[in-house]
Amino acid sequence: MVSTKGKAPKLVLMDAGFLAPLIVEFAYSLEALAHSGLTIRGYTDSARHFAAWVCEVGLQLDGLGKGAVDGFARHHCRCAGGRRWNRVSAKYARRAGRFVTFLAECGVVPPPPAPAEIVHPQILDYQRWLSVHRGLSDRSVSRQGRMVKRLLPALGGDPRVYSATTIRAVFRAEAQRCSPSHIRTMTSALRGYLRFLAASGLCRPGLDQAVPPVLQWRLSALPRYLPTADVERLIATCALSNPLDLRDRAALLLLARLGLRAGDVCGLRLDDFDWSAGAVRVCGKSRRSVRLPLPQDVGDAVLAYIKDGRPMVVEDRLFLRSKAPYRPFTTSSSISYIVDRALRRAGVEDPPSKGASLLRHSAATTMLRAGATLEAVGAILRHRSLDMTAHYAKVDVTMLETIAQPWPGEA
Incomplete structure (x- = not known):
C-alpha cells in the first residue's frame, strides 16, 4: 500500500459524458468571439460541471432547457472535484445556461419556447402596416403596438362600433394615469391606429380627429447645444x-x-x-x-x-x-x-x-x-x-x- 501522507490530494476531474465533445465545440465558439483564455476556462468549467450533473440525474438531450439549468442551480452539490456547495451561484448557473443556449443554436437541443403572448389580429395588421407603409423601425412598431394594446380592452374589439364619445372617454381615462410625455406618444399611436382602421374599411373615417390634443407649444424651447x-x-x-x-x-x-x-x-x-x-x-x-x-x-x-x-x-x-x-x-x-x-x-x-x-x-x-x-x-x-x-x-x-x-x- 502506498502512503499518501503529506501529498496533495489527486484532483478528480468531472466526467462530462456524452456532452464532452460539445464542450470542446463550445470552447471553440468562445475563442472565435475573442474571449480571453481565463473567460473560456470559466465557461467550460461550468459547462463540464453541468454536463456531469446531467449524466448523474439521467437527463437526455431533449430535457436540456431552462428547467434543467434551474435544477442545476438548486442542486445540493456533492459532485466530483471536492465541491461541497449547498447551492450553485447565480453567475455559475448563467454560464451553464450559456452552454445550453449554444446547444440550441447548434440544433442539438430544442430551442426554448417563445413566451406565449396573445396579440389581437388587428394590432398585428397595424404593426405590419406601420413597417411596410410608414417605414417605422422595429422598435417604434413594437412601441406603437404596445400603446394600442393597452387601450384595446377599453375600446373594445369591434372597431365598427367605435364612436367619438368612446374614444375621448377612453383617452381621458388613460391620461389620468400617465405622464404627459407618455400621453403624447399614446396620442400618436391611437391616431395612427384609427387611420389604419379607416383605410382598411373597419371603422368610420375621421375618428382620429376625436383624439383630444395634448396641449404643448411646438418648438417653444431653445435648442440645447454646446459652444x-x-x-x-x-x-x-x-x-x-x-x-x-x-x-x-x-x-x-x-x-x-x-x-x-x-x-x-x-x-x-x-x-x-x-x-x-x-x-x-x-x-x-x-x-x-x-x-x-x-x-x-x-x-x-x-x-x-x-x-x-x-x-x-x-x-x-x-x-x-x-x-x-x-x-x-x-x-x-x-x-x-x-x-x-x-x-x-x-x-x-x-x-x-x-x-x-x-x-x-x-x-x-x-x-x-x-x-x-x-x-x-x-x-x-x-x-x-x-x-x-x-x-x-x-x-x-x-x-x-x-x-x-x-x-x-x-x-
Whole structure:
C-alpha cells in the first residue's frame, strides 16, 4: 500500500459524458468571439460541471432547457472535484445556461419556447402596416403596438362600433394615469391606429380627429447645444493610442460634423462608406436612405478605427462593443453613453443635455452661425419640414439683431 501522507490530494476531474465533445465545440465558439483564455476556462468549467450533473440525474438531450439549468442551480452539490456547495451561484448557473443556449443554436437541443403572448389580429395588421407603409423601425412598431394594446380592452374589439364619445372617454381615462410625455406618444399611436382602421374599411373615417390634443407649444424651447470650443474639447479627449478611444472619436465626429442621430450612427455598416466619392449613406427615420458628404477628419477617424481599433470579426456593422464578445450595439443609447463619457472626461460642467442629440443640435447651430442657409442645414439634418430647421434660428442672436425692432418706450 502506498502512503499518501503529506501529498496533495489527486484532483478528480468531472466526467462530462456524452456532452464532452460539445464542450470542446463550445470552447471553440468562445475563442472565435475573442474571449480571453481565463473567460473560456470559466465557461467550460461550468459547462463540464453541468454536463456531469446531467449524466448523474439521467437527463437526455431533449430535457436540456431552462428547467434543467434551474435544477442545476438548486442542486445540493456533492459532485466530483471536492465541491461541497449547498447551492450553485447565480453567475455559475448563467454560464451553464450559456452552454445550453449554444446547444440550441447548434440544433442539438430544442430551442426554448417563445413566451406565449396573445396579440389581437388587428394590432398585428397595424404593426405590419406601420413597417411596410410608414417605414417605422422595429422598435417604434413594437412601441406603437404596445400603446394600442393597452387601450384595446377599453375600446373594445369591434372597431365598427367605435364612436367619438368612446374614444375621448377612453383617452381621458388613460391620461389620468400617465405622464404627459407618455400621453403624447399614446396620442400618436391611437391616431395612427384609427387611420389604419379607416383605410382598411373597419371603422368610420375621421375618428382620429376625436383624439383630444395634448396641449404643448411646438418648438417653444431653445435648442440645447454646446459652444464650438466645448465640442472640440470633447473630441480631443479621445486619444489615438487605444481601440476604445478610436471608436469613440469616430462616433463623436460623425455626430458633431454631420449632425447624425444616435440611431444613424448605431446602424452604420461598412459598405455605407463610398471612399472613392467621399460620401456616406445614412438610413434614418422612415428608412429613408440619403448620401451625405464625408468631411476629411471624419473619414480619417473612421478609417483609423477600422484599421487599428475595430476587432477582426465577421460583422458588417461599423461600431462594435469594445469587449468580447464583439457584437454591434443593440440600442442607440450606447452612442449617447459615448457622448456622456466624453462630457465627463472633458470636464464640461452642467451641459444642457448628455445624449447624442446634444451634438446634433450643436452641429446645426454652428452651421447656421457660419452663414449656412436654413435649406442647407435642413438638407444635412434630413428634416422633412423647414419649420423644424427654423427652430435653430432662435439661437442665432447676430441674425436676430438685424431684424429686431427698437423698443418703443423707455425701460
